[in-house]
Amino acid sequence: MALTDKSKATKLWKKNLRKFCNNKLAMIGFICMIIITLACILAPVLTSYDPIKPDFAAITKAPSAEHLLGTDKLGRDVFARVLYGGRVSILVGVVGALAGSLIGAVLGAIAGYFGKWIDSLLIRISEVFQTFPNMILILLMVAILGQGLNNLLIVFSLTGWMTTFRMVRNEFLVLREETYVKVCEAFGMSRPAIMFKQILPNVLSPVIVATTVNVAGFILSEAGLSFIGVGVPSSVPTWGNILNAAKSLDVLANYWWLWVVPGVVISVFVLAVNFFGDGLRDVLDPKQQ
């Protein structure tokens, strides 16, 4: 046992990294994700067009050297809109998933560690949330909070915590009986410290995987909501809002670049996130296969 704890940890990390890199689909997914995200962040460098300002001199132009992916019915450059829209869509997905996981992990830790009535209460609340089909719950929340980008983030965080909550709670129920927890308690360590510093790191792997999958799910939800007109207000470009144009049959029949492009970009990005998530699961959480 010449290895110290720390070098053991680095070794495991290196092994996991190697395992992940050997998974071709996961790597392709990861690279696609990075490329699309970077392109969206670097939007001002990649295009000089404004995604919001109409240009009535260039309405519904087909893709050309000047406008790589054409222009929409208000003369706005589709390439610029897809890039700037991606910023909002990816942000909504990532922030929604992270916030949902955070709420779920904290509530799950509390329910699982304290048990008794707190557990029953939180379980009941999560059941109420889960009774509604996801989209209906989101619509209900949008009706309560009103439409808007910030509100949508709140809605996604409030509707995305239940799976993580269940997962963390179940793990906590088992782990709180472990000897190391008893030892920490005997040493008089504070409860939050035991819960979040000692136990939580042990259940983080499945939470990370679930968060990744949720990013994909929320990006799809945002697209769907904005498509039907109750998501992000149409003044802000997002992938869903750009696709909203495809509700008109005229656009569908005559201007393919207005809907094929954002649709393909969403699909590729979500596919990439899903592949990446599958790869992460193989590495971090082998028993969940």
Next chain:
Amino acid sequence: MLKFTLKKLLQMIPMLLLISLLVFGALQMTGVDPISYMVSPDMAASAENLEALREQMGLNDPFFVRYFRWVGEMLRGEYGYSITTGSSIKTMLAQRLPATFELALWSLLLSTVIGVAIGIVSAIRQNGIIDYIGRFLAVIGQSIPQFFFGICMVQIFAIKMGILPTGNRMSATGEFTQAQHLILPVVTTTISMCAVLMRYTRNNMLSVMNSDYVKTARSKGLPEWKVYFKHAFRNALRPVMVVLVFRLPLLISGSVVIESVFSWPGIGITITDAVVAGDYPVIMVTTVLVAAAMLIASFLVDVLTALLDPRVRLGE
């Protein structure tokens, strides 16, 4: 068994009350005065008129009085009126619900048959061509937004080829039959629902096929088809059936967007329109009804699994 059923049935009641209370309470808290949608601006100019109207509609009563009155009305089947269109919510539901059911039932039926079939074949011929195609389709089905897929179908089959209608449940001109109107929305919903079901059936079938009793059946020298269908399939089916009923939320969630793509006059569009317009009575009734439907479905799953697997009811 009776005790188990009764217990599950009784558990639904507090849940429904809680959900309706939360929906009612939350929508009251929005602070949007329902009266503001209901009267024309020149009538709203007079504060007296507004106050009289408010009193007449019982909007000034305490919260719980209004809540219980609303629950009582719901139980008697009086769903009230839409505040944007003024039409009776009951008539609206009577028109819209069948459309959603029609779509849901066909999609459920088709996706089950196709999903389970491909799932079984993928498991029996693991790593074979069908398995690969199935897995590929499953990932694609989960990644392409359902509505984008729907749009593509409309573009190809309705606009380019012109062999199917672009939307609606019936055409005014009688150009297409009702069945033709069903094809595109059903296929769209089926494909995305198939994806999960396929994966689930395959994984279940695989784990059952690795179990001891299947090995025993094989070692007895039973023909392979008998092993698959008499021993493995029956046991793999139970969790699949559970998942099937849990597809229901997905189906309803999906219907919200899909109905919009195909202008299908169902409950999804009703809810969307109500959210956009802030039509609170409609939102309250529809969401509580959906929640009730979900509770009933999960109750049925519990009873069915208990019937099929005595361990479930004895464990309680």
